[in-house]
Amino acid sequence: MELVLELNKDGNLKLYTTPRAPNPERVLGFLREKNITDIEIVNIDLFENEHRTQEYRAISPFAQVPALQLDNGQAITESRAICRYLEGVCPTPNLMGETSEETAVIEMWDRRVEMMLLMPLAWWLRHGHPAFVAIEKQIPEMAPRGEKGFRKFAKALDRELQSRDFIAGNRFSIADITAVATIGFAKVAKWRPTAEETPDLLAWHERMLSRPCGGKV
Ligand SMILES: N[C@@H](CCC(=O)N[C@@H](CS)C(=O)NCC(=O)O)C(=O)O
Structure with a gap:
């Protein structure tokens, strides 16, 4: 600070x-x-x-x-x-990793969330939601492809979170922040993690909402 x-x-x-x-x-x-x-x-x-x-x-x-x-x-x-x-x-608290291995694992998961969750969601919304006509030349076929990719990776994250508390291992990191920001944006597509489809992602998300990063979207 x-x-x-x-x-x-x-x-x-x-x-x-x-x-x-x-x-x-x-x-x-x-x-x-x-x-x-x-x-x-x-x-x-x-x-x-x-x-x-x-x-x-x-x-x-x-x-x-x-x-x-x-x-x-x-x-x-x-x-x-x-x-x-x-x-x-502003190195404290550390959010991007301390050791080479930890930094690499955090980056790996952060990039996965960015490329495999956020990017497909962006296609889904930018090409399928009427509000985005203002900033996107919409290609309607892109929206279902994006939706499919987003839902698939949300389920993959749910499986990962069955055995750990955070996206990139056993500590909070930028990968959690990127996923929280993405899931917040998914509200625009009326998507939320649910107890039926993605229970571990839901439990993780509820924990994240009580942190500063979950403060608002
Ligand atoms: N790779 C960039 C992507 C930034 C990005 O796509 N920003 C969006 C808002 S989330 C934007 O500015 N969009 C404006 C537009 O597409 O016209 C980053 O991570 O900063």
């Missing part, structure tokens, strides 16, 4: 984000778990296309949120890279 205050001494550290979007929520959950509160939050309205303005593209060339702008003007625009930066400047 003090490290971040020191880092942000000129008050120029800004996180560009948007409410209820999974990649920004991954970073916001990470900030809440680290109790970092002194970064300026700038909300960008995707449905008003604020992220596609020339001004915002100067910060985030691929017109995406989140983006973290540092004091020196450098912008970091991938959510995992932002988390890596924050872990470096």
